[in-house]
Structure formats: C-alpha cells, structure tokens
Amino acid sequence: MLNIDELKFDEKGLIPAIVVDAYSKKVLTLAYMNRESLQISMEKGLTCFWSRSRQQLWLKGETSGNYQHIVSITADCDADALVVMVEKDGPACHKGTDSCFEYPVWQSEELHEFSLDGLMELLKGRKEEMPEGSYTSYLFEKGLDKILKKVGEECTEVIIAGKAEDRKETIYEIADLAYHVMVLMVESGISLEDVRKELASRHIIDHKVKQEKMT
Numbered sequence: 001m002l003n004i005d006e007l008k009f010d011e012k013g014l015i016p017a018i019v020v021d022a023y024s025k026k027v028l029t030l031a032y033m034n035r036e037s038l039q040i041s042m043e044k045g046l047t048c049f050w051s052r053s054r055q056q057l058w059l060k061g062e063t064s065g066n067y068q069h070i071v072s073i074t075a076d077c078d079a080d081a082l083v084v085m086v087e088k089d090g091p092a093c094h095k096g097t098d099s100c101f102e103y104p105v106w107q108s109e110e111l112h113e114f115s116l117d118g119l120m121e122l123l124k125g126r127k128e129e130m131p132e133g134s135y136t137s138y139l140f141e142k143g144l145d146k147i148l149k150k151v152g153e154e155c156t157e158v159i160i161a162g163k164a165e166d167r168k169e170t171i172y173e174i175a176d177l178a179y180h181v182m183v184l185m186v187e188s189g190i191s192l193e194d195v196r197k198e199l200a201s202r203h204i205i206d207h208k209v210k211q212e213k214m215t
Contacts (some may be wrong), residue, residue, distance in 0.1 A: 004038060008080040014050060015082060019092065021099075022071040022085040023196035024117050028092035029100040031060075032081065033090055038073075045070050047084060066090030116182075123186045139183050147187055150180045 009015050014032040021028055031049040033041065037057050040048040045057075047068040051058040061067030068086040075082055093100040107113075126136040139147050154177040161169040185191070 002044060002075050002079060004035065004042075006079055007038075007082075008078065009035065010080070014052075015080060017047075017049065017082040017084050019047060019068065019084045019086055023193055024115075025133060025199070026099055026117065027101055028068075028086070028088065029099075038082075041070060042073070047086060057168050057192075064090065064094075066092070068092070119179075120182060120186070120192055123182055127186055136183060139180075140187065142188055144184075147180065147184050151177070151184055154180050 007015060013034045015034075017031050017033050018029065019028045020026065032045075032052060033048070034050040037048040037050050037068070040057070040059070047060045047070060049058045049060065050056075067089045068084075069089070071085040071087060073082055073084050091098055093102070123136060126134055127140045130137045130140065139150065154173065157173040157178050158170065161173045185195075
C-alpha cells in the first residue's frame with residue numbers, strides 16, 4: 001500500500017477525491033482532501049474533506065447525519081488523485097439528491113447507458129404514473145399475486161433453458177427473471193441497495209467459512 005507521504009498534493013496542499021458508492025459503483029461527489037483531512041478520514045473511517053469555500057475541515061455528515069463510511073481509498077497511477085469507495089447513510093449531495101452528478105450535459109444518440117439502478121428508477125416511474133399500454137403498468141395493476149406468478153413462471157423457464165445447456169436461451173430467460181424480480185422489489189418496497197447489502201454480508205460470511213475450512 002502507498003504511504004500518505006507518497007501522494008502528490010497540489011500547490012495548495014490538496015488532492016481531489018472522487019467518492020463512489022461501494023454498492024452501486026455510482027459516482028457520488030468530487031471533493032478535496034488535504035493531508036490532515038485524509039488522516040482523519042483513515043482514522044475515523046469516515047470521509048473528511050477540506051472545504052475550499054469555507055477554508056476549513058469538513059466531516060461529511062456531521063450536521064446532516066449523512067455519513068460516508070469508507071470501504072477503501074485508492075490512488076491513481078500518478079498518485080495525485082483518489083477514489084474513495086463508501087457505504088453512505090444518506091444522500092451525498094447537499095441538495096438532497098443521491099449523487100451530485102444528476103445534471104446531463106450531453107448524450108450520444110447511438111450509445112445508450114444501461115444500469116440496474118436506471119432500470120429500477122424506470123420501474124418505479126411506471127408504478128407511479130401507470131402509463132397505458134405498458135406491460136409493467138399491467139403487472140402493477142394486477143397486483144402482487146400476478147407478479148409472483150410471473151416470477152415463478154420465469155424461474156421455471158430459467159431451469160428449462162439451463163438444463164438444456166442452451167447458453168443464449170438461458171441468458172434470455174435470466175434477463176426475464178431479473179426484470180420480473182425487480183418488479184416484485186418495487187411492489188414490495190425493496191431497493192437494490194437492500195439486496196446489495198445482503199449479498200455483501202453473505203460474501204463476508206462465505207469468506208470466513210472458507211478460511212475456517214482451510215484451517
């Protein structure tokens with residue numbers, strides 16, 4: 001691991017820190033650290049920055065309660081910028097949004113960004129707006145029993161395709177299952193972050209079990 005003395009702070013004694021959600025991998029904010037705030041961050045396990053506007057240390061969440069618990073801090077190849085992976089207690093932006101980066105400037109007409117988080121937001125929008133002609137709206141209109149039935153049907157389709165060792169069909173059916181499971185999540189008030197945290201906790205447990213078996 002790099003020593004803090006190996007990092008390259010600029011002429012003002014600052015280094016940019018890109019804060020990223022450890023679960024969704026979404027960029028949350030860009031802030032700056034000086035040597036003292038970085039040391040505090042590592043000691044407390046919470047992000048602490050240097051406020052350029054107020055010219056003082058700034059422990060994220062100290063007033064809002066939206067602390068950012070540090071998972072890791074990684075320097076770039078030139079050691080003059082940091083990526084800080086965090087588990088957050090609330091919105092990262094002072095405006096109350098999940099991320100500071102919420103304002104599109106330009107988007108390609110040919111290339112399209114896809115993420116599970118984006119799909120989840122679309123599904124939530126369908127539930128709120130219930131546009132006519134939407135299959136997702138139809139599922140929400142029919143309710144939980146219909147959604148559960150579809151999840152069960154798609155599970156069966158995945159099993160059939162997997163048993164046939166048909167890779168292309170298995171991928172297709174897994175995508176169908178994932179979509180219907182996400183509809184169920186929206187209907188049940190379950191977020192992707194809830195599932196990510198559950199999987200993360202199981203990964204830790206699995207790692208410990210493997211260690212125990214090796215000893």
